[in-house]
Amino acid sequence: MSIFEQTATILATCPLGLPPFLSGEMTALGLEQLHPLDNGVETRGTMQDCMRMNLHLRTAHRVLFELRRFHAADADALYAALVKVPWEDIMEADGYVSVSSSVRNDTVNDSRFANVRVKDAVADRFMQRAGRRPDSGPDQSRGICLFLHWKDDNAILYLDTTGETLSRRGYRRMPHKAPMQETLAAACVLASNWAEAAQEGGNFVAPMCGSGTLAIEAAMVALNRAPGMLGRDFAFSRVKGFDQDEYKKLRKKASKATNKNFTGRIIATDHDPAAIQAARTNARMAGVEENIEFSLCDFSETEIPENGGMVMLNPEYGKRLGDEKALAPVYTSIGDFFKQHCGGYTGYIFTGNLRLAKSVGLRTKRRIILYNAKIECRLLEYELYAGTRKKSS
Numbered sequence: 001m002s003i004f005e006q007t008a009t010i011l012a013t014c015p016l017g018l019p020p021f022l023s024g025e026m027t028a029l030g031l032e033q034l035h036p037l038d039n040g041v042e043t044r045g046t047m048q049d050c051m052r053m054n055l056h057l058r059t060a061h062r063v064l065f066e067l068r069r070f071h072a073a074d075a076d077a078l079y080a081a082l083v084k085v086p087w088e089d090i091m092e093a094d095g096y097v098s099v100s101s102s103v104r105n106d107t108v109n110d111s112r113f114a115n116v117r118v119k120d121a122v123a124d125r126f127m128q129r130a131g132r133r134p135d136s137g138p139d140q141s142r143g144i145c146l147f148l149h150w151k152d153d154n155a156i157l158y159l160d161t162t163g164e165t166l167s168r169r170g171y172r173r174m175p176h177k178a179p180m181q182e183t184l185a186a187a188c189v190l191a192s193n194w195a196e197a198a199q200e201g202g203n204f205v206a207p208m209c210g211s212g213t214l215a216i217e218a219a220m221v222a223l224n225r226a227p228g229m230l231g232r233d234f235a236f237s238r239v240k241g242f243d244q245d246e247y248k249k250l251r252k253k254a255s256k257a258t259n260k261n262f263t264g265r266i267i268a269t270d271h272d273p274a275a276i277q278a279a280r281t282n283a284r285m286a287g288v289e290e291n292i293e294f295s296l297c298d299f300s301e302t303e304i305p306e307n308g309g310m311v312m313l314n315p316e317y318g319k320r321l322g323d324e325k326a327l328a329p330v331y332t333s334i335g336d337f338f339k340q341h342c343g344g345y346t347g348y349i350f351t352g353n354l355r356l357a358k359s360v361g362l363r364t365k366r367r368i369i370l371y372n373a374k375i376e377c378r379l380l381e382y383e384l385y386a387g388t389r390k391k392s393s
Helices: 019-028 047-056 075-082 111-130 182-191 194-199 213-222 244-256 273-286 324-341 354-360
Strands: 008-013 035-037 040-045 062-071 096-104 144-151 154-160 203-206 266-270 293-296 309-313 345-351 366-372 375-383
Touching (some): 019 035, 019 040, 019 182, 040 047, 047 062, 047 244, 075 154, 111 144, 182 213, 182 366, 194 203, 203 213, 213 266, 213 273, 213 309, 273 293, 324 345, 324 354
Parallel strands (some): 203 266, 266 293
Antiparallel strands (some): 008 062, 035 040, 062 154
16 A cells, blocks of 8 residues: 555644644644644644645644654664565665654664664665665655654654755745744744734734744735745655645645735835845745835834734844843833834734843733744733824824
């Protein structure tokens, strides 16, 4: 039986804090039996489901299709279990395989050794059956990709259907400084309920836009544009039995689902000309440049259109860039900007420094825990009442 005809456990991985948003995305795709974990969400499905997930998921990093779940006390037991897998049904004998892993086993000190044993099992299976072995290495843009999760004596081997992580959409050619990861930006956008506001003609304003990631992800959500449609190659396309015509149908369906009726505005501003140049270039690569209005100005001078919507900032917070004492007035100015110019909007600040957040001077409606790499952060939500806006004279 072709692997494309099988049903198995599928694990969509994501950073800490993102499983609730990833679960919502998977539910929207019609996936069931969802089981949220700390760093992902499990479901049951087929390789076709994996293809859809790779195309559509905004907050996932990888989509892993379970091949084997077994006990392995040491590396020899690991090899013995995996040499029995019918690899000839998954890849060609003259193909290529890459292996990555997460290993916590008392007998193995280096995950690279476990990776080698997995590769040995694949190679030896082909030597026994075909008299030749596939090539192997770290390149996830070639051949099939495997992922081993091995904790104590419990091992799970997955077929990584993604390859290079989904967080690298392919549009960010000019990252500028300390850019927000695409999946994290997507989670912030989804947390703001921007998808619903966009359907109602709301606006998304991103002062301090940097390389433009928040504005670009907001544009893709507003247009219902699948992030996997940006022309990248997925690892599932190199698995034996892959149906190119079926994949074209999935892409065509995703393309037809694009929202062509978005009437709101997406505004991105920054005081740094290099940031605006980077944001424009990245938006062009993402195919949404015409949907975003870029302006060079201080954040406090950003245009706030009528009709309401979201205004979202990602200021420095003294962990990677800037100094905490020097940044306090910036946060105070953001609070003033919210109060004086953003009435009728919902305001958001993404920060990893809650001491600085106190300088905003506004009460938060929600505090959503998210992680920027290993830094525990908050997406702070502020309800900005229309009466607080000062009319210009």
